[in-house]
Amino acid sequence: xxxxxxxxxxxxxxxxxxxxxxxxxxxxxxxxxxxxxxxxxxxxxxxxxxxxxxxxxxxxxxxxxxxxxxxxxxxxxxxxxxxxxxxxxxxxxxxxxxxxxxxxxxxxxxxxxxxxxxxxxxxxxxxxxxxxxxxxxxxxxxxxxxxxxxxxxxxxxxxxxxxxxxxxxxxxxxxxxxxxxxxxxxxxxxxxxxxxxxxxxxxxxxxxxxxxxxxxxxxxxxxxxxxxxxxxxxxxxxxxxxxxxxxxxxxxxxxxxxxxxxxx
Numbered sequence: 341x342x343x344x345x346x347x348x349x350x351x352x353x354x355x356x357x358x359x360x361x362x363x364x365x366x367x368x369x370x371x372x373x374x375x376x377x378x379x380x381x382x383x384x385x386x387x388x389x390x391x392x393x394x395x396x397x398x399x400x401x402x403x404x405x406x407x408x409x410x411x412x413x414x415x416x417x418x419x420x421x422x423x424x425x426x427x428x429x430x431x432x433x434x435x436x437x438x439x440x441x442x443x444x445x446x447x448x449x450x451x452x453x454x455x456x457x458x459x460x461x462x463x464x465x466x467x468x469x470x471x472x473x474x475x476x477x478x479x480x481x482x483x484x485x486x487x488x489x490x491x492x493x494x495x496x497x498x499x500x501x502x503x504x505x506x507x508x509x510x511x512x513x514x515x516x517x518x519x520x521x522x523x524x525x526x527x528x529x530x531x532x533x534x535x536x537x538x539x540x541x542x543x544x545x546x547x548x549x550x551x552x553x554x555x556x557x558x559x560x561x562x563x564x565x566x567x568x569x570x571x572x573x574x575x576x577x578x579x580x581x582x583x584x585x586x587x588x589x590x591x592x593x594x595x596x597x598x599x600x601x602x603x604x
Contacts, residue, residue: 365384366599366601367510369563369597371509373478374418376479383603388408391566405436409421418441420440439460454479466579473494483513489507501539528540529544541577546595547568561600561601563601569595
């Protein structure tokens with residue numbers, strides 16, 4: 341855990357300087373975005389923290405997870421990876437690792453549209469490996485942003501679903517060059533709508549406000565989003581799947597997620 345705190349300190353120190361380029365932006369916390377404009381190779385480092393009961397994991401004994409992430413873009417290729425650390429009820433540490441490679445189907449700069457596909461692997465704290473396939477779509481103008489993801493997960497573990505379906509969408513209005521406000525929504529384990537024995541407890545939905553601060557001449561940026569979580573279906577099951585929304589099968593709960601990023 342001390343190594344994670346050291347990484348956070350180093351990230352904050354690196355973000356202290358200014359930059360002449362806008363750098364790679366992260367306008368939403370629940371959705372991965374790919375560039376819509378032509379730019380030089382870019383790298384962004386993120387620190388993420390989720391708040392909410394049993395956030396990020398299905399087991400109720402697990403606490404919030406902190407994540408250190410990296411997103412690098414060169415041409416039409418975007419690499420996304422992160423390492424997550426959380427504490428259990430016995431004060432032991434658990435970690436997850438994830439890496440994905442996305443390919444833009446539309447040339448950046450040809451329009452203000454983004455469309456990318458790709459995938460990767462997630463290694464869960466419980467030891468299970470999960471194959472990922474992601475579709476990214478977005479549109480940007482000088483006044484607003486709209487991005488969304490469709491993520492399919494194939495876990496290689498006994499007692500899990502054949503395929504898990506997760507979707508997210510975010511819309512934001514640019515109030516100033518620095519400040520954007522909007523709405524984000526995410527739906528997890530949507531297969532629970534048609535599978536009564538869904539392995540992660542059923543379908544969960546969240547929709548709430550978001551805030552994004554990114555000074556154009558600074559390296560750092562900050563985002564926050566959250567709101568009530570609705571447990572649309574309940575299966576009475578649970579697993580060690582990594583998730584953004586609380587797994588408790590009550591009718592309602594809440595989740596809040598923040599990110600602090602440094603652009604290079």
